[in-house]
Amino acid sequence: MAKQSTKNKLDTSALRPLLRYAKPHMWLFILSMVFAVITVATTLYAPILVGNAVDLIIAKGLVDFDGIINIIIKLSVTVTVTGIAQWLMSLCTNKITYCVVRDIRNDAFAKLQKLPLSYIDSHPHGDIISRIISDLEQVSDGLLMGFSQLFTGVCTIFGTLGFMLSINVKITLIVVILTPLSLFVARFIAKNTFKLFHQQSVARGDMTSLVEEMTGNQKVVTAFGYQEEAEEQFEEVNLKLQKVGLNATFFSSLTNPCTRFVNNLVYMAVGIVGALSVIKGVGFTVGNLSCFLTYANQYTKPFNEISGVITELQSAFASAKRVFEVIDETEEIPDSSNATVLTSVDGTLDVDNVSFSYVPDVKLIENFNLHVKSGQRTAIVGPTGCGKTTMINLLMRFYDTDSGEIRISGEPIKDCTRDSMRSMYGMVLQETWLKTGTIRENLCYGKPDASEEEMIAAAKSAHCHGFIKRLPKGYDTVISDSYSTISAGQKQLLCIARVMLSLPPMLILDEATSSIDTRTEILVQRAFEKMMQGRTSFIIAHRLSTIKNADTIIVMDSGHIVEQGSHDELMAKNGFYADLYNSQFAVT
Known part of the structure; x- marks a missing residue:
């Protein structure tokens, strides 16, 4: 019954x-x-x-x-x-x-x-x-x-x-x-x-x-x-x-x-x-x-x-x-009625005693503390599963922390509107995503009012202007994330150009050059160097040779910071980072 x-x-x-x-x-x-x-x-x-x-x-x-x-x-x-x-x-x-x-x-x-x-x-x-x-x-x-x-x-x-x-x-x-x-x-x-x-x-x-x-x-x-x-x-x-x-x-x-x-x-x-x-x-x-x-x-x-x-x-x-x-699913917790709308930030970031886990019984990040100065380039490295990408998810507030607080320019991100907070970041991820539409529409995705000159300048900085002009319809060529005639590396260059066009005050580069050949990577790295000047940047990279010039390198393991310092300082310690770095150049 x-x-x-x-x-x-x-x-x-x-x-x-x-x-x-x-x-x-x-x-x-x-x-x-x-x-x-x-x-x-x-x-x-x-x-x-x-x-x-x-x-x-x-x-x-x-x-x-x-x-x-x-x-x-x-x-x-x-x-x-x-x-x-x-x-x-x-x-x-x-x-x-x-x-x-x-x-x-x-x-x-x-x-x-x-x-x-x-x-x-x-x-x-x-x-x-x-x-x-x-x-x-x-x-x-x-x-x-x-x-x-x-x-x-x-x-x-x-x-x-x-x-x-x-x-x-x-x-x-x-x-x-x-x-x-x-x-x-x-x-x-x-x-x-x-x-x-x-x-x-x-x-x-x-x-x-x-x-x-x-x-x-x-x-x-x-x-x-x-x-x-x-x-x-x-x-x-x-x-x-x-x-x-x-x-x-x-x-x-x-x-x-x-x-x-x-x-x-x-x-x-x-x-x-x-x-x-x-x-x-x-x-x-x-x-x-x-x-x-x-x-x-x-x-x-x-x-x-x-x-x-x-x-x-x-x-x-x-x-x-x-x-x-x-x-009927429970929606993401909405912004409070008095939430702060960020219009500009100085790029400082503070992470105080943050703990987070995807599954309550499986601990991931515990009592995480970090202070990033304005314009500082911070590289996050560590073995697979240590919490690098999870930290990016928390910074962007794709997930909320279980405890602790994250602040941008002294403002708790939970007290800011999500849209305004996320607009302060520019992201280039390892997994590329392009919407179905023209190359022009994809490049201007984050800045719809961009001029033709600005768009072309961003494409040239990302070294994708050349292959775009060789396409049948140039910038008006229709592409898609799931099917198109352009390669995975070219897609990633377009994603990089998309961020270069909007140029937000803070950058997140998660294996941003993983699908690019070595020669083009060198050129793009130079473009990144120019783009990161005066901007707070977070760089996640498995190839440790690409983050040697970072102001601070954070070494994570099992959700904790185990080491922190510049490349030379960490190599001098001959600790966890030195082992990671040397393992990539070990002769077998």
Whole structure:
């Protein structure tokens, strides 16, 4: 019983937000209902006209042609009105559905921009993509069927019931008593398919994540000969999706034949009782029987359609639940209303007793202290996993410290707006990122109002102006991070030029020249030297020869500063740094 109540609660949790998104489009909902009523009314009026026409055919040679022609004219008008009303109703339902899905997708994507980086780091990117695209497509299909068939189905049930009561109460009661069996059967099946559809959505997300991972790293997969293992992994996920999809489809497909069986029983009962009434001559004509049989079929048909709608809505709710999980995630702690907007800084940085860990049980950085003077070049070195990149994440406030305080120009960064604080930094990372667009748009990403001369000067400083001019459209060449004709090194040069164009007062260079050849690296290092003059800079490098000129070298190990000083001072100590440096030039 507890398990069943949980399922019902899941349904409600998905339904309420959907209704909230549909509320702004209530006028379309009302219009759709009006057209649904018109459609049902004219559809139900047509059998009366047909029944009247049947009664005008008394016997061979005794046919009221004038009356039949008059009925045919009325029937033509009725059918035309039905078609127009149905088209307008579909127009309204389509508008509601796609507007609701558009709003949900906008909110989901906007939420991704507000979520802490920890959420993005801890969730497969393919699964997030699946929620926003594939799952919302399922929601769209479910809502479309729900709006279009649920409205007309309910109207048809009550409308048909009223028309049948006006013709014969006794036969109407037979229909009313037998028809709920169809609804009970459909409800029993649909109630047990929600879990299967939810499993299907999860499996679909796993598959999207796997495909995105493998196609995005196909070179590595091929280089390590991992194709067969990748195929096996894909086959396993695909088989899981096939099983849960087959089970969900199988159980949901039972709805239609089961409800149709009950509906045929109703139709048979109406035919038998109606025929006997006509034979007895109790005021029930052949035309009435023809009309009633049509109504009986129309009355049971919505139950069949509604059962199908319920099944489709279960799938939609299961998918919507996954999307709303993203929308309901806790956002990054917002800036306080009185947060300081940094417009300029002197470049000083203080880190006081900072502790941080990604996982509470696994300590990473503990009681970290650092003081950086204005314009100072600080290199951070250490073995893999010592916390170098983590420190950059904390400086940029991609993650908040567990304890302690970080200050820029004496101002605690938690008391500053994130945007203004981050605008004080220029970052060049080892992992390049370029948005889909022209080279011009990528270079001006951090400074949209940059002039042509400024952009070209930055490109020349980063030594990428030459290869840009050799491209078919120069600075107007469209590139992308995932596919383009430029190399990884050229992409990194563009990222360097992007920072050189904005020239913020503080710089973070995380393996900024890792993808560049030695000759170009020397030229870029000279450009960096010029760019870093008068600017506080943090340099992370594994090649220790590139940070020999740093004012201060911080040596980290297991989240702590183990040594600090200039290159010459640290080499003289012959300690941890000297071992790291000498290991890179050791002769084996």
